[in-house]
Amino acid sequence: MSSYTRRNFIKRTVVASGTLGFATSCRRLLVTDRNELSRGAIDRLRAKLKGRLILPTDPSYESARRVFYWNAGTERRPQVIVQCAAEKDALRAVEFARRHELEVAARAGGHSHLGWGCSNGLVIDLSGMKRVVIDPLRRTARAEGGVLSGEVARAAGRHGLAPVLGQCPGVGASGLLLGGGLGWLSGLQGASCDNLLSARMVASDGRVLTADSERHPDLFWALRGAGANFGVTTSFECRLHPIGAVTGGDIHYSVRDARLVLRFFRELMEEAPDGLQATLNLTPGDRGVFVSLCHAGSEHEAERTLKSLRAIAPPTKEFVKRQEFAELAERPAATNPANTPPPAFRGIQTVYRDRLSEDVIDIMVDRLGRASAEIIMGISHYLHGQVCRLAPSATAFPLRQAGGLNVRLAYTWNDPGTGQHLTQWADESLRLLRPSADEQIYANFQTYETRNGAAAVYAANFSRLAGIKHKYDPDNFFRRNSNIPQIGMQSWEAREPSTRAAKLAAHLLTNQISCRFHIAFNLRNEPKEGQFFRMIRVQF
Numbered sequence: 141m142s143s144y145t146r147r148n149f150i151k152r153t154v155v156a157s158g159t160l161g162f163a164t165s166c167r168r169l170l171v172t173d174r175n176e177l178s179r180g181a182i183d184r185l186r187a188k189l190k191g192r193l194i195l196p197t198d199p200s201y202e203s204a205r206r207v208f209y210w211n212a213g214t215e216r217r218p219q220v221i222v223q224c225a226a227e228k229d230a231l232r233a234v235e236f237a238r239r240h241e242l243e244v245a246a247r248a249g250g251h252s253h254l255g256w257g258c259s260n261g262l263v264i265d266l267s268g269m270k271r272v273v274i275d276p277l278r279r280t281a282r283a284e285g286g287v288l289s290g291e292v293a294r295a296a297g298r299h300g301l302a303p304v305l306g307q308c309p310g311v312g313a314s315g316l317l318l319g320g321g322l323g324w325l326s327g328l329q330g331a332s333c334d335n336l337l338s339a340r341m342v343a344s345d346g347r348v349l350t351a352d353s354e355r356h357p358d359l360f361w362a363l364r365g366a367g368a369n370f371g372v373t374t375s376f377e378c379r380l381h382p383i384g385a386v387t388g389g390d391i392h393y394s395v396r397d398a399r400l401v402l403r404f405f406r407e408l409m410e411e412a413p414d415g416l417q418a419t420l421n422l423t424p425g426d427r428g429v430f431v432s433l434c435h436a437g438s439e440h441e442a443e444r445t446l447k448s449l450r451a452i453a454p455p456t457k458e459f460v461k462r463q464e465f466a467e468l469a470e471r472p473a474a475t476n477p478a479n480t481p482p483p484a485f486r487g488i489q490t491v492y493r494d495r496l497s498e499d500v501i502d503i504m505v506d507r508l509g510r511a512s513a514e515i516i517m518g519i520s521h522y523l524h525g526q527v528c529r530l531a532p533s534a535t536a537f538p539l540r541q542a543g544g545l546n547v548r549l550a551y552t553w554n555d556p557g558t559g560q561h562l563t564q565w566a567d568e569s570l571r572l573l574r575p576s577a578d579e580q581i582y583a584n585f586q587t588y589e590t591r592n593g594a595a596a597v598y599a600a601n602f603s604r605l606a607g608i609k610h611k612y613d614p615d616n617f618f619r620r621n622s623n624i625p626q627i628g629m630q631s632w633e634a635r636e637p638s639t640r641a642a643k644l645a646a647h648l649l650t651n652q653i654s655c656r657f658h659i660a661f662n663l664r665n666e667p668k669e670g671q672f673f674r675m676i677r678v679q680f
């Protein structure tokens with residue numbers, strides 16, 4: 141916890157030692173000003189780097205700190221940006237951030253929905269580390285941490301091979317696969333992380349580790365779905381697949397046919413062969429409602445699918461063709477169309493649902509009717525095929541239930557004044573779409589927190605991950621991500637916090653886990669009933 145965060149934390153809370161039969165102790169939290177950086181310290185860091193160091197006074201600072209989802213909610217002003225040119229730069233940056241207690245953000249493609257690729261402390265920007273080496277015989281790619289998904293696809297495509305990465309070429313390949321990674325080929329070849337063979341990582345204590353099935357296997361398991369939590373992945377190796385030509389592109393319909401298309405989309409995907417993946421987009425504007433698809437089966441099978449899509453309702457436009465997979469993989473995402481200048485601001489909300497139920501369809505049709513032209517809703521990454529054949533515990537990425545999908549609510553704006561009504565539309569849509577129970581979140585699409593914190597993201601894998609986090613990053617140095625808090629640390633705003641505390645205590649005692657028990661009370665406001673505990677933290 142940096143001194144900055146600690147200071148805020150102390151303002152709001154008082155830490156008291158618990159007495160529930162545990163060895164109690166209370167470590168004093170010190171407020172320091174150690175994160176005020178001296179010129180000398182900055183110069184010494186700069187001298188050690190092969191890449192660039194950027195400060196708030198540099199002319200390139202504004203563009204260097206900018207990430208894809210740029211808006212008031214995601215904006216951060218880093219004190220230092222290290223644009224790495226080599227693994228050693230990442231190592232130096234970690235050491236520096238540690239010494240000066242700076243909040244760290246690692247960044248590859250900068251596409252995190254919550255702007256996690258930026259921080260108020262130090263940014264470790266890997267986007268200059270671009271080497272990709274394809275081994276056509278072993279069918280593997282070795283890529284540095286800053287390589288984008290489209291760049292891996294292009295390099296692999298030259299050898300008739302394809303990686304399993306996402307549907308947007310601008311997303312960082314390492315950022316995507318560390319969070320799981322779902323894409324056009326996931327029905328055939330699993331999640332991106334299922335295709336990871338090894339990763340090199342700079343840990344918070346400055347060690348450089350290689351994780352694979354033999355070296356640090358616990359870390360290797362954790363990197364495949366919760367990877368941003370453990371260190372800076374400077375390079376990785378992944379499997380490639382011989383995917384020949386595919387049938388891909390978009391079929392558009394009138395907005396009036398939205399409900400019909402949504403229902404047909406569900407039927408199509410429930411029966412989909414492994415080689416088919418499709419995304420549904422709904423806009424109130426000229427683009428209307430459109431299905432984007434990739435069919436990696438035979439041309440004959442793909443034609444059958446197209447025929448059924450053309451029969452739902454009269455298509456208004458169609459851009460579908462047989463093409464090399466790499467060509468499709470380099471197409472911009474629907475939320476990020478080519479030929480349009482990038483907007484000044486972007487926002488998004490995403491919600492995971494375990495099926496496309498009638499009530500979800502009703503809400504989507506209703507919200508589309510209330511949407512303005514800047515909005516694009518969608519359904520992405522319908523789960524089926526190979527990705528669902530692995531057990532949720534096979535890797536840290538747990539979302540492997542057939543029929544699961546992500547509903548996305550994306551919007552862009554240029555005039556700062558119009559952001560508010562778009563945000564309100566998205567927040568209200570999200571409120572209606574969130575499931576009332578058993579809420580899950582896909583790490584790569586996380587846009588909000590739930591009461592269950594990281595357990596909503598990692599499900600049954602959470603407690604195993606908490607142990608691995610404790611081993612490799614005990615101080616939670618890497619926390620700009622779908623964060624696994626320090627072991628046992630949980631924020632509860634529960635109605636019966638004392639019951640929860642007692643349950644936790646019973647669990648720890650039953651399992652003979654020796655620990656220190658801290659309870660922090662919320663003193664910021666008059667404690668209301670059910671909001672008394674701010675935090676319960678257990679240290680092992």
Ligand SMILES: Cc1cc2nc3c(=O)[nH]c(=O)nc-3n(C[C@H](O)[C@H](O)[C@H](O)COP(=O)(O)OP(=O)(O)OC[C@H]3O[C@@H](n4cnc5c(N)ncnc54)[C@H](O)[C@@H]3O)c2cc1C
Nearest residue numbers: 247248249250251252256257306307308312315322373621
């Ligand atoms: C337009 C768009 C399309 C998308 N399409 C897909 C899709 O098809 N499939 C899918 O699964 N997801 C998709 N995503 C989500 C995307 O996978 C996640 O947002 C992912 O985390 C972005 O990675 P990044 O490197 O671009 O982002 P960043 O903002 O750079 O990083 C995202 C997170 O990963 C961490 N991180 C990044 N690189 C490293 C590293 N090398 N070492 C350690 N930590 C790192 C960052 O600290 C941060 O927490 C899409 C997002 C956008 C905006």
